[in-house]
Structures are given as structure tokens and as C-alpha cells.
Amino acid sequence: MFRKIGLSGLSVVVLASVLSGCGDSGKNAESAGTADAGGEKVKIRILTRLASDQPNATAFRDKVKEFQQLNPNIVVEDLSVEDEGTFNTKFKTAVASGDVPEVFANYGGAAFAEYAKQGVAMDLSEILDSDKEWSGSYLDVFENWKFPDVPGTYAVPYEFYAIGIFYNKDLFAKANVEVPATIEEFEAAAQKLKDAGIVPMALGEKDTWRGGHLYSVLVDKKMGGQIADDIRNRTAKYNDQPFIDVLTQMKSWQQKGFLGDNIVSIDVNAEKNMFHTEKTAMHMDGSWYIGEAGQSPISDKVGFFPFPYYGDKPENKDVWMGGAGGAFSISGKAEGAKKEAAIQLLKFVTSPESFQYYQQVQKGGVFPVKIESDPAKVDPLTISYSEAFKDATFKAELYSYDPLPQMMDTVRNGIQGMFAGLAPEKAAKSMQDQVDKLLK
Amino acid sequence: MISNRSKYATAALFLLPAFAVYTVLLIYPVLQSVFMSFYEWNGIAGSKMVFSGLDNYKTMFQMPEFWTSLANVLKFILIGFALQMPLSFFLGYLISRKMKGNRFFKTAFFMPVVLPMTAVALMWTFILFPNGGLFNTLLTEIGLGNLVRNWLGDTTIVTYTTPIINMWVYAGLNMIIFSAGIVGIPEQLYQAAAIDGATGWRKLRYITIPLLKDTFKIYAVTCFTGSLRVFDIIFVMTSGGPNGASDVPATLLYYQGFKYMNFGLANSIGTFILVAGLFLSIVTNRYLNNDK
Numbered sequence: 001m002f003r004k005i006g007l008s009g010l011s012v013v014v015l016a017s018v019l020s021g022c023g024d025s026g027k028n029a030e031s032a033g034t035a036d037a038g039g040e041k042v043k044i045r046i047l048t049r050l051a052s053d054q055p056n057a058t059a060f061r062d063k064v065k066e067f068q069q070l071n072p073n074i075v076v077e078d079l080s081v082e083d084e085g086t087f088n089t090k091f092k093t094a095v096a097s098g099d100v101p102e103v104f105a106n107y108g109g110a111a112f113a114e115y116a117k118q119g120v121a122m123d124l125s126e127i128l129d130s131d132k133e134w135s136g137s138y139l140d141v142f143e144n145w146k147f148p149d150v151p152g153t154y155a156v157p158y159e160f161y162a163i164g165i166f167y168n169k170d171l172f173a174k175a176n177v178e179v180p181a182t183i184e185e186f187e188a189a190a191q192k193l194k195d196a197g198i199v200p201m202a203l204g205e206k207d208t209w210r211g212g213h214l215y216s217v218l219v220d221k222k223m224g225g226q227i228a229d230d231i232r233n234r235t236a237k238y239n240d241q242p243f244i245d246v247l248t249q250m251k252s253w254q255q256k257g258f259l260g261d262n263i264v265s266i267d268v269n270a271e272k273n274m275f276h277t278e279k280t281a282m283h284m285d286g287s288w289y290i291g292e293a294g295q296s297p298i299s300d301k302v303g304f305f306p307f308p309y310y311g312d313k314p315e316n317k318d319v320w321m322g323g324a325g326g327a328f329s330i331s332g333k334a335e336g337a338k339k340e341a342a343i344q345l346l347k348f349v350t351s352p353e354s355f356q357y358y359q360q361v362q363k364g365g366v367f368p369v370k371i372e373s374d375p376a377k378v379d380p381l382t383i384s385y386s387e388a389f390k391d392a393t394f395k396a397e398l399y400s401y402d403p404l405p406q407m408m409d410t411v412r413n414g415i416q417g418m419f420a421g422l423a424p425e426k427a428a429k430s431m432q433d434q435v436d437k438l439l440k
Numbered sequence: 441m442i443s444n445r446s447k448y449a450t451a452a453l454f455l456l457p458a459f460a461v462y463t464v465l466l467i468y469p470v471l472q473s474v475f476m477s478f479y480e481w482n483g484i485a486g487s488k489m490v491f492s493g494l495d496n497y498k499t500m501f502q503m504p505e506f507w508t509s510l511a512n513v514l515k516f517i518l519i520g521f522a523l524q525m526p527l528s529f530f531l532g533y534l535i536s537r538k539m540k541g542n543r544f545f546k547t548a549f550f551m552p553v554v555l556p557m558t559a560v561a562l563m564w565t566f567i568l569f570p571n572g573g574l575f576n577t578l579l580t581e582i583g584l585g586n587l588v589r590n591w592l593g594d595t596t597i598v599t600y601t602t603p604i605i606n607m608w609v610y611a612g613l614n615m616i617i618f619s620a621g622i623v624g625i626p627e628q629l630y631q632a633a634a635i636d637g638a639t640g641w642r643k644l645r646y647i648t649i650p651l652l653k654d655t656f657k658i659y660a661v662t663c664f665t666g667s668l669r670v671f672d673i674i675f676v677m678t679s680g681g682p683n684g685a686s687d688v689p690a691t692l693l694y695y696q697g698f699k700y701m702n703f704g705l706a707n708s709i710g711t712f713i714l715v716a717g718l719f720l721s722i723v724t725n726r727y728l729n730n731d732k
Contacts, residue, residue: 085679092698098485114701118484206593208681262570264682265593406700417683420595 042337043075044345045101047094049087049326051080055291059361060158060349067348074341080105095120100331102342108144108155108327109396110232111405116147116154119332123152127343137352141324141368144396155327156350160368161286162322162389163217163307166293170301171198171281179303182311183221183249190258193281201282202260204271205419208412211250213321214284215415216397218246220319221309225393228401238411238431247415247424254419264420287385288325291362294379304381306388323394324368402435410434470714477707483697489704496708506709509687512599516667516688519603525659528611532618533648546619550612557609561676564605568592592678595685602686606673610666614659621655622648657728664720668713689713 046064050057061078068076079101081087087105094100100120106112115121128135138157145155167179172189175196180186190200205211219227223242230236237243253259260266260280275283276296283289284307293302309317328350330342348354355367360374364382399407411431418427477496479489500506535546552560567574568591576588591601629647638646671690674680680687680695689709697706 089698092483092701096483096485096703114482114484118482118487120484206681208679262590262593265568265570265590409695409699413681413683416681417595417685420593420682420685422683 041073041075042341043077044103044334044338044341045077045079046103046345047087047091047101048078048080048103048105048328049082049084050105051078051082055295055362056288056358056365057082059358062361063349063354063357064345067345070348071341071344074344076345098333100333102331102334102338103328103345104331105158105326106155106329107325107400109400110147110403111400111408112145112154113147113150113403116145116150116152121154121329122332122334122339123154124156124330125151125153128153128156131347134347134351137369137371139368139370141394144324144400145327145329155329156346157324157327157368158350159288159325159327160323160366161288161325162320162366162385162392162394163213163284163286164320164385164388165201165282165284165305165307166275166289167282167303167305168275168278168280168298168301169303170298171278172303174198175281177281179305180308183218183308184311186308187253187258190253191256194257199260199274199280200258201284202266202271202274202280203254203263203284204266204268205259205263205416206265206267206270208409208416210268210271211415211419212397212399212408212412214250215246215411216395216399217284217307217321218249219243219398220321220395221307221316222246222313224313224316225319225395228395228398231398232401232403234435238435239425239428244424244428247418247427250415251418251424264416286322286325287366290364290366290379290381290385293381294363302381304384304388306392318392320389320392320394321397322389322392323396404435404438406434406438407431473707473710474714476704477711479704481703483701483703492704496704497712499705500708500712503692505684505687505692506689508684509689509692512686512688513667513670515599516603516606516670517663519600519607520663520667521660523604524607524611524614525656525663527607528614528659529618529652531611531615532622533644535615536619536622549615552609553612555609557672558676560609561605561673564608565592565677568601593682595682598678598682598686602673602677605677606670609673614662617658617662618652618655621652625651653728657724660724660728661721664724665717668717668720 048060050060064076064078068074079090081090091100091104091106094104095115106115106121112121116123135156139160141157141160142153142155144157145153147154171193172179175189175193175198177189177192178185180189193200203210203214219242222245227236231238254263260271260274271280272283272292274280276298278298293299296302306320328346330339330346334342350369352369352371355369355371359365359367359371359382360377363377364379364385366382366386397408399411402408414422414427414431417430418424422430476489478491478493480492480496481487481489531549535542535549568576570576570588570590570593575591579585579587589597592598625648629651630643633643633647669690670688671694674686674688674691675694678686680691689712693706693709693713696702696709
């Protein structure tokens with residue numbers, strides 16, 4: 001009988017073991033693969049989130065295919081998955097088992113410093129310095145992959161983003177609303193849209209990053225770019241009054257119906273669907289959405305404007321949430337022919353020519369490099385977008401500057417909790433409590 | 441004649457492959473999981489594991505979200521016993537009777553078990569969608585609009601919604617367990633009871649239920665262990681939200697390990713699930729032991 005009990009009990013931990021038992025002390029450090037020491041075929045693996053049928057992903061895959069045709073001796077195995085959660089699990093499992101794909105995507109930030117320190121990602125400084133023709137085309141967007149206590153540059157960005165507001169010109173006209181420049185004008189416009197029976201700016205807060213983005217943008221506009229450093233240095237606290245004010249404002253928008261109904265049950269896809277079916281007049285998103293907007297049923301009605309600023313804080317008008325998004329790193333364990341092949345692929349997919357190709361396929365889009373855009377092939381949305389942020393300074397999501405990796409979820413969940421009923425003061429306090437607890 | 445010793449050697453040889461697979465795929469990971477729960481490790485191969493004694497367990501018990509997750513497990517267990525068990529028993533009783541359309545009902549009730557949990561969870565997410573979801577629309581249409589709720593977005597409701605969906609999925613499986621138990625009861629007992637004048641309800645009360653003690657024991661053990669390790673339905677339907685309200689130990693384990701790189705803490709949660717499951721299984725077996 002006891003054995004029976006034991007077996008049923010053991011089954012309890014199967015999930016736990018599968019999820020957590022994969023770590024070891026690095027005995028499996030040598031990466032798998034079929035690299036041929038004789039120099040015939042080299043196999044490298046790439047892990048990105050460019051796996052969907054969206055134009056940005058198909059364009060990238062086209063380039064990988066082209067690379068393979070040009071380099072028949074290199075076999076590229078694409079392990080990419082689009083879903084963020086699945087991607088993270090796949091990547092972290094690879095890190096834990098010491099078998100990281102030769103080229104992998106990541107988003108950098110303070111949490112990535114540990115990977116840089118432990119040699120999960122390779123320092124690319126030398127490679128960048130030795131090929132100025134390639135690296136010289138880049139904008140100054142490497143901040144997320146440089147760390148104060150780890151010298152070097154650990155990734156090459158392939159995405160550039162800036163958060164603003166896409167809007168439906170027809171719905172604005174219907175409600176007799178002008179494009180708002182300030183937050184105060186935004187609130188007045190939202191009220192008018194609401195009165196006209198239109199959801200002003202739906203928010204799919206089931207995906208907690210939606211509220212996180214709104215919060216970060218508002219914090220930037222209220223407190224300026226310096227606040228990121230203050231959070232990093234702990235000279236600012238998440239429950240300081242200006243943060244509570246921002247949360248209170250977000251809550252009031254929810255209560256007034258500006259963000260739609262039951263927002264914590266709606267995900268980003270439902271949110272976009274509302275925009276595409278003209279149920280909501282505005283959609284806050286990054287520049288990666290340009291391609292999708294161009295292919296949506298309302299493509300000819302979509303316009304763009306920068307996120308409004310606080311009328312009493314004009315000095316923060318040009319602080320945008322944005323910067324380099326995704327980037328490619330090379331595994332710190334890659335050696336010999338695999339390393340060379342990985343570098344070759346990295347340079348190929350991030351060359352100015354490749355970015356030009358991505359822009360053409362997406363009929364627009366902004367990138368972290370200086371490229372000549374062909375106005376005949378690039379949509380007006382990209383042009384207005386690029387115009388809007390030409391004087392901008394970019395800051396990533398606020399909590400990505402926090403050295404505690406838990407804070408991203410803590411802040412995002414706190415915001416979701418607030419939308420689900422928690423008072424703004426309590427939500428802010430729960431965020432700071434987590435910092436205090438983790439620093440103990 | 442083959443000696444006993446040689447018989448054992450042959451048996452051991454045949455058992456060896458299964459034992460090896462079982463050891464490599466289950467025993468070893470479990471032991472490693474327990475071992476790692478006493479260390480701090482950031483999830484990076486090659487980085488040092490630092491012995492931390494019981495610190496991970498201390499942290500775990502100090503986490504308010506851990507207690508929330510246990511409270512949610514308790515709700516799974518309570519709903520499992522209060523609603524799922526009677527329902528499964530009733531369905532099992534129903535399909536064990538000789539009646540028309542028996543096979544159809546058996547298949548229909550079992551269908552949710554066959555479907556992938558992710559698909560089921562997504563389907564219910566859409567059904568429970570607050571705006572335009574089937575369930576709320578239905579409530580409104582039949583004049584019960586005042587009962588319309590945000591079933592997955594309200595922190596006070598979501599912890600009951602998910603166990604009920606879980607019940608919908610597993611009632612079919614438990615129906616089979618109960619049905620197998622009912623079919624195993626000798627027909628003569630019912631005939632003898634009928635001669636003594638027992639009616640349908642009395643037969644159920646004095647023959648069926650007492651003779652299903654073992655089946656109820658199996659149900660109790662699977663209910664406890666299943667509730668403790670529930671993961672997929674929560675992960676797909678709510679990701680533990682809103683704001684961690686529907687988290688269960690397995691989602692916390694996942695987040696600690698794969699999001700926050702606290703593999704030691706994640707393993708201590710895994711070990712807790714193991715120990716709690718074992719403990720509840722032993723207690724259940726002891727209290728429902730037939731020999732006593």
C-alpha cells in the first residue's frame with residue numbers, strides 16, 4: 001500500500017521536476033549541433049520571436065533563407081517561437097542546461113546583466129569595432145546591452161520602437177475630435193468620443209504589459225527621463241506621490257470608460273480587434289504596429305500622433321517610451337566555425353540592406369539604423385511616425401531599469417490589480433513593498 | 441528445473457529497462473529537485489550553486505502569494521469534494537445503468553478529458569468573455585442579466601471559476617472511475633436486497649456507496665494531488681491573475697524559476713508540492729483504510 005501512496009505522491013512532483021529539474025552545474029556546456037570539424041557543413045541554431053506570418057517575421061525569414069543560399073556550407077536551424085512566454089521558457093531552459101542557440105533574441109535591460117556576466121552572451125565590442133561599415137550605420141541604441149559592472153556590448157538591436165497613439169481618423173471626425181497634444185486635451189477628446197458611443201482607447205489589460213506601457217509612458221511624461229536612473233539608483237520609490245498620481249489618473253480613465261469595459265479580461269489581440277473593427281478610436285502601440293496597421297481593414301483611416309504630454313510639464317514633451325527593442329546576441333559558448341557562422345549571420349540580417357528590405361516588405365517601419373527610405377515604397381504612416389520622434393529622447397519601460405528582475409511583473413501585476421479593484425495607493429505600496437522585501 | 445535464483449535473475453533482467461527509464465526520468469529529477477531546493481541558483485549553467493540551507497523554504501513561507509496560492513488549492517479541493525465528487529458519482533451511476541443511449545452519454549461525458557487542456561481553457565476563456573461571451577450573453581437573454589460578472593477578471597470570483605471549469609474537464613474521468621467501481625459490485629447483492637424489500641435509494645445508500653469505499657479513496661487521493669499540482673488551466677486562462685489572485689503553487693514555481701531565475705526557491709515550491717501530496721495521500725489512505 002505504501003508503495004502505491006508513494007507513487008501517487010511522486011506523480012505530484014512530475015511537473016515540478018520537469019520545470020525545475022533541468023539545471024545542472026554546466027556539465028553540458030558544449031552546445032549540441034552538427035558542426036563539421038572538417039569544414040564541410042556548419043550547423044547553427046537561431047531562437048527569435050519572429051515566427052508569425054506578420055510582415056516583419058516573414059521578411060526576416062526571407063533574409064535567413066537568402067543567407068543560406070549564399071552560404072551553402074552553413075545550415076541554419078530556426079527554433080523561433082512568437083509567443084513571449086513560450087519564448088522565455090525556451091530560452092531560459094536553454095540557459096539552464098548550458099545549450100543556448102548560437103544566435104538568440106533578447107530585450108536586454110538590467111536583468112540581462114547577469115547573462116552578460118556569466119558568459120551566456122558574447123561580448124560583441126570587437127566585432128562591432130572591426131567592421132565600421134556595418135556597425136557605423138547604427139543609431140546610438142546599445143544602452144540596453146551595456147552594463148556598468150560588465151564591460152562590453154552584448155547584442156546588436158534589430159528592432160526600434162517608440163510608443164505613440166494610432167487613431168481612426170473617421171471616428172475622430174465623427175465625434176468632432178481634434179488630435180490632442182496634451183493630456184488635458186486627450187481627456188477632453190476621450191470624453192467626447194465616449195459621449196459619441198465610441199470606446200476612446202481600449203486597453204487589453206489581460207496582457208499585463210499593456211497597462212505597464214501606459215504607466216511607463218505617463219511616468220516619462222510626468223517625471224522625465226531622469227526617473228529611470230532614480231529607480232535604478234533607488235533614489236525614487238514606486239510609492240512616491242507622482243507615481244500614485246499616475247496610477248490614480250489611469251484608474252480614473254478606467255472608471256470613466258476611456259479604456260473600455262472589463263479591461264482585465266481583454267487581451268491585446270481583442271484590443272487590436274476593437275481598433276480594426278472601429279469599436280475603439282485609438283490604439284496605443286509601438287512602431288512595430290505600423291506594418292500591421294497597413295494590412296488592417298482600416299489601413300486607409302489610420303493616423304498617428306505622439307503620446308500627449310502634461311500641459312504643465314512641457315519639458316517632458318519629447319521623452320518617449322522607446323529605443324531599441326529586440327536584439328540579437330551570440331552565445332558565449334559558440335566557438336570556431338560555429339562562432340564565425342553566427343557572426344556572419346548576425347551581420348547579414350542586421351545589415352543596412354536587410355533593414356531596407358524589411359522596410360519594403362512591411363511597407364514601412366522604423367529601425368535602429370540610418371537607412372535611405374524610398375518614399376514610393378514606404379507608407380505615409382512611417383513618414384509621419386519618423387517625423388514625430390525626430391527630436392525625441394527614448395526611455396525603455398520604467399521597471400526594466402530596476403536591477404531586480406521581479407519588478408517588471410510586480411509593477412505590471414500591481415497595475416492589473418489596480419484595474420481589478422485595488423486602490424492606486426495600495427497598488428503603489430505593493431510595488432515598493434516588493435522592492436523592500438527583495439532588498440532585505 | 442530452473443532454480444529460484446535464476447528465476448529472480450530473469451525477472452530482474454526484464455524489469456531493468458523499465459526501472460532504468462523510471463529512475464532516469466522520474467526518480468532522479470525528483471531527487472535533484474529536492475536537492476536543489478537547499479541551494480541558491482540563478483538558472484545559468486556553469487554558475488555556482490550556493491548552499492542556503494532552509495532559506496528557500498523560509499522565503500517561501502514568508503511569501504504572501506504562496507499562502508494565496510494554497511488558499512486557491514484549498515478551493516480546488518473543496519469544489520473537488522463538494523461538487524465534482526457527487527457529480528462524477530452521479531454520472532458514473534447513470535452510465536452504469538442499463539438504459540438506452542448509454543454509450544452516447546458515456547462518450548459525451550468523457551469528451552472533455554480527451555480534449556487538450558489548452559484548447560479547453562481557451563474555449564472557456566472565450567465563453568466567459570465579459571463582453572459578448574456566450575455565458576454572459578446567455579444569462580442576459582434568459583433574464584438573469586443581474587448575474588452577469590467578469591468571471592475571470594474579478595479577483596473575488598476567478599478563484600471559484602477556474603476550479604469549476606476544472607470540474608467540467610475531469611468529471612468525465614472520475615465518472616469512469618466510479619462507474620468501474622459500481623460495475624464491480626456483484627449483482628446478487630442487489631437481488632438479495634430486493635428480496636428484503638430494498639428500493640432504489642436504499643440500494644444506493646446501503647450497498648453501492650459502502651462498497652465503493654476504495655473508489656472514493658482513489659478519488660480522494662487524485663483530488664488532493666491533482667489540486668496541489670494544478671497548472672495548465674490557470675496558466676492558460678488567467679496566468680495567475682488578476683494580480684496573482686488565481687495563482688497556484690505550480691504557477692509560482694514556474695514564475696520563480698523561469699521568470700525570476702530563482703531556481704532554488706522554485707524547487708522548494710516543487711518539493712512542498714511533493715511532500716504535501718505525499719502527506720495527504722498517506723492520511724487519506726489511513727483514514728479510509730478498509731482493514732480498520
